[in-house]
Amino acid sequence: MLSVEPINAYDDNYIWLITTNEGSIVVDPGESKKIIELIENDTINLRGVLITHHHYDHTNGLLDIIEKKDVEVYGPTNNIQGINNRVRELDKFNLIGINFEVIEIPGHTLDHIAFYSFNNGEPILFCGDTLFAGGCGRVFEGTYEQMFQSLNKISNYPKETKVYCGHEYTLSNLKFALEVDPNNDYLKNEFKNVGNLILSKIPSLPTTLEKELKLNPFLRCNHNVIKNKIIKKFDMIDNELEIFTALRKWKDNF
Ligand SMILES: [Zn+2]
Incomplete structure (x- = not known):
């Protein structure tokens, strides 16, 4: 049995808490306070930390946490302090009984990685700030x-993959x-649906790849409606990368 629970951090970050009968892992601890409380009152047996990229809102809690409990920390190969397992594309490791595989997904940052597990046919993906529900x-x-x-690389994983993103941006996306x-x-x-969830303060995540392929424009740049909209709006030629770029820049100013 595996559970994944969100821990809120900052205004809209999620630190993901993964638990099995062998212990717990946290993903992208931008803050440490709530996690240290869970360790101190024995609510969790923390066994590891996963880091997707170097931004402070994904890493700031790390040093305090490993000072409290010296655990395995997996993350990118650049110089983020506190990582003791620097991992690359297709590296594999096991934590709390889960087999993870590392996927390199640069773009948001150059060091960005994701952690994927097939998880006995119930696949899960922790992709930080690369793919968001409804956006990127x-x-x-x-x-x-x-x-x-x-x-594109992420979208080729199994459609039923549950995707755990780093922020609650879904409604604006x-x-x-x-x-x-x-x-x-x-x-x-x-x-x-998401509007109702947010009103009730319920997280809109995880999403699934199946859902994203049906609604996320950044995964659908080759669909006629989106393609034609961008070509017309920005007077462009029909090139998927150019269309993606124009779409991302449009969103930056939306
Ligand atoms: Zn980031």
Whole structure:
């Protein structure tokens, strides 16, 4: 049995707490306070930490946590302090009985990685700030082409994969998606559902790849509606990478 629970951090970050009968892992601890409390009152047996990229809102709690409990920390190969297992594309490891595989997904940052587990046919993916429900991360350090390829890479994993993203951005992402793809009934329906969840303060995550392929414009740049919208709006040629780039820049200013 495996459970994944969100721990809220900052305004809209999620630290994911994964638990099996062998212990717990946290993903992207941008803050430490709540996790240290869980360790101190024996609510969790922390066995490891996963880090997707170097941004402070995903890493700031790490040093305090490992000072409290010296655990395995898996993360990118650059110089983030506190990582004791620096991992690359297709590296594999086992923590709390879960077999993880590392996927390199540069774009948002150059060091960005994701952690995937097939998890006995119930696949899960922790992808930080690369794929979001209804959207994708901003391109800060990498190129648009890297981001485009990283999203394509993720979208080739099994459709039923549950996707755990780093932020609760879903509602504003879907608002933008509706601007791009206004007649998509599946998207309209999801916008309503997520609106109700957010009103009730219920996380909209995880999403699934199946869902994202139906509504996320950043995974759908080759669909006619989206393609034609961008070509017309920005007077462009029909090139999938160019269309993705224009879409991402449009969202930056939306
Ligand atoms: Zn980030």
